[in-house]
Amino acid sequence: MSAATSVPPTEPSTLSALVHRAAAQRPGATAVIDGPQRLTWAQLARAVDEAAAALAGFGYARGDRIALQAPTSADFVTVYLGALRAGLVLVPVNPAYTVAELRHILADSGARMLITDSVAAIESASELTGELPALTDVVVVAPDAPEGTRTLAGLLASGRGAPPVSRDLSGDELAVLLYTSGTSGRPKGAMLSVAALLANLRQFGRLEPAPVSAEDRLFLPLPLFHVFGLNAGLGLALYYGATVVLAARFDAAWMLDTIAAEQVSVVIGAPLEFAVWAAQPSFTESFSSVRYALSGSAPLLPELVSRYAEVGVGLFEGYGLTEASPVISVNLVPSAQDPRGWLEPKAGSIGRPLPGVEVRLTDADGEPVEPGDLGTVEVRGANLFSGYWPDGRDGPDADGWFATGDLAVADDDGDLYLVGRRNDLILVNGFNVYPAEVEAVLQRSPGVREVAVLGLAGADGTEEVVAYVVIEPGTQLDPEELLEQAAGSLARFKLPRRVIEVDALPHTATGKVMKWRLRSASGGAGKPEVPGR
Structure with missing residues (x-):
């Protein structure tokens, strides 16, 4: 390993300082690649400062929240870091959320600003600001701004030439408010401080050998509104001063072409992405520059780990959750004997x-x-x-x-x-789906008597939402119509992939649905074997 792989000697106390440290050390090196757009570290540092100045111009109080509902992009990066530099808390929101889901997050967080590219949200802008007293500004990620809103491009441009702002959030101050499903089925905001986010990066940085270097090009096909992409992906690249290659759209052929063209050396993704890439004709050639890959958000199939090993790429698995910023464990186990520095990953282990x-x-x-x-x-x-x-x-x-x-x-x-x-939480490609929320929506449909929702393994090994439905006597179930109605209240990833009509649901003596009976009848996967036992 080169000297560049070691943990950086200075430890910034703020997230935006990671950018400024890299800009001071390697100003002309590439920081972010977003399709045709490229930003050097010096350019990214300047963009972050301009975003901070623009947001500070709204006069919000320190710690006020701004909601960002947008896909992965270089602008997402600058708004995120610019908000923290301006003393504001970021509330990332899934662009797939319906207006009803967005409204709950805006109301609960008390967000002052919404930045969105959602057509439905943009159309509902005046309604949202009218209903939510705290929400005073709506910024649209679009070429033109409807009445009562402004464009993100215009907002960012307003910071150019403005006096620099340095109100960085630090220490135990709240930095990111990430909404995740709770036991009630209603999303609740996990409070991630600056200290917690930086701590997870430093914990990763203590791995030997270091997993990333400043010379690496890190491919990130993950949404930045999710903690996996935001801190375990983007944060890791910022911490080491590595180049991050963003991918906002899921197009297997385009992604593999990008990995090859940019000579990517590290890939961080989800199991479904790794499975789709492995099935492409150009897989082996495209991954020829990749040193290793790291998967998270859902279990990896052992066959997939073996497939990547065949082309000389170690596919490692990590485990974490939003509340841990997010990484808890990883099966990157050090080995002095292996030239890569790590043992072969144990299939099925989260390390x-x-x-x-x-x-x-x-x-x-x-x-x-x-x-x-x-x-x-x-x-x-x-x-x-x-x-x-x-x-x-x-x-x-x-x-x-x-x-x-x-x-x-x-x-x-x-x-x-x-x-x-222990609970019924379903994990769909890394996103939380709570059955109670889905059941409540389906239960409102005419003719539905009772619903039970659970997660079952799909054909590709990932978890999918399955609904068991009991209908009223004399009615007929139309699954497509049921899902069409539910789509008005639920994001697409929360919608059941399968709707199964049953005569009755199994209940306990107290009336609780015995979901384990449904899972057993469906051939639900049991617990994995532990090697050596």
Whole structure:
């Protein structure tokens, strides 16, 4: 490994300072590639400063929230870092969200500004500002701004030539408010501080050998409105001063062409993306420059890990969650014997905790379990969130431990294997789907008597939403019509992939649906085998 792979000698205390550090060290090196658009570190630093000045011009108070509902782009990067430099908290929002879902987040967060490229949201701008007292400004990611809004291009241009602003959020101040499904089925905001986000990057930076260097080109086909893309992807590139290659659209052929053309050396993605790429004719050639790949958000199929090994690419797996900023563990296990510096990844394992992250598996009484026994994953570290908005409820306990609700076992080497989740949360390509929310929407449809929603493994190994529906006597079920009605209230990724009509649902004596019976009848996957046991 070259000297450039070592952790940077200085440790900035703010996220925007990562950009300015790289700009001071390598001003002419490429920082961001977004299709034909390229920004050097000097240009990115200037763009961040201009975005900060533009946002500061609105006169918001320190800690006020701005919601950003937009796809991955260079502008997303500058708005994110510019907001933090202006002392404002970013609220990333999935562009696929309906207006109803967006309205909940805006109301709950008290966002002062909405930046959006959603046609439905833009059309509802006056309605939203009328309903939500805190929301005073709507900025559209579009060439023209409807009445009562302004364009993002115009906003960013207003910061050029303005006096520099340096009000960076730092330490335990809230930086990002990321909405994730909770036990109620309604999204709730996980409060991620500057310190927590930086801590996770430093924890990654303590891996030996270092996973990224300033010479690397990191391909990021992940949404920046998700914590995986925002901090484990973009944040990691910023921390090491590596070039980040953004991909906003899922086009397998175009992505592989981009990986080849940009001579990408590190790829961070989700299992579905890795599976689709591996099936393309140009896969082997396109990945010839890639040193290794890192997957997260859902379990990897062992066959996929083997397929990448065939072309000389180690496909490693990590585990994390929004509340941990997000990475908890990764199966990048150091090896002095392997020329790459890491052992071959164990199929099915999420590896070991990052340096500085503690993990324990506990039983129902909160006591540690023996190796090989099933336990709830609890985590402790400086990367943990500050609880849920607005009062910090349900955060780490008095000793700093946070129970994730995930179930896992550990082998004799200490490597972890996820088995399932204690609650019913469904993970669709890394995005949380809570059955209660989907069930409530489907239940409103005429003729539907009862609904049970759960996640089942699809043909490609990823989890998909499945709805079991009991209809009223004398009615007929039209799955397409049911989904069409639900699409008005649910994002596309939350919609069931399968709708199954049943005569009745299995219930307990107290009337609760026994979803484990439905899962068993559907051939739901059991827990994975742990090697050596």
